[in-house]
Amino acid sequence: MKINTTSALLASSMALLISYGLYSMQSFSITNQLIIGVSSFIQLTVQLIFLLALQTNSARTNINIRTISIVFLLINLGSNTFFALQHFNSTTYIITNGLLFSSYLLIVFKISTNESAS
Numbered sequence: 001m002k003i004n005t006t007s008a009l010l011a012s013s014m015a016l017l018i019s020y021g022l023y024s025m026q027s028f029s030i031t032n033q034l035i036i037g038v039s040s041f042i043q044l045t046v047q048l049i050f051l052l053a054l055q056t057n058s059a060r061t062n063i064n065i066r067t068i069s070i071v072f073l074l075i076n077l078g079s080n081t082f083f084a085l086q087h088f089n090s091t092t093y094i095i096t097n098g099l100l101f102s103s104y105l106l107i108v109f110k111i112s113t114n115e116s117a118s
Helices: 005-025 028-052 059-085 092-117
Strands: none
Touching: 005 028, 005 059, 028 059, 028 092, 059 092
């Protein structure tokens, strides 16, 4: 696996701008703003880097990882937007998005290990 540095920096800056927008949407409490801002930045950065900057030896693996990345990116954006517009309990947000992100990482890990096994 290789990561294109320029694409990774662009993906990271896109994630920063999106997470700032989500941070700005949440106006109920400063704690919830920080939770949304930081966690959405981490999640979006990883997903956008895997979507835009990751290159593997197999075209099939690239397509699978990009497909999973875009699906979970849209789910993540929807979830974060929903939580940004609602007054929420931070425990609910952390558990929901933590499970989504963990599922995403597990699927990407399984796809990448299947590439090396074949």
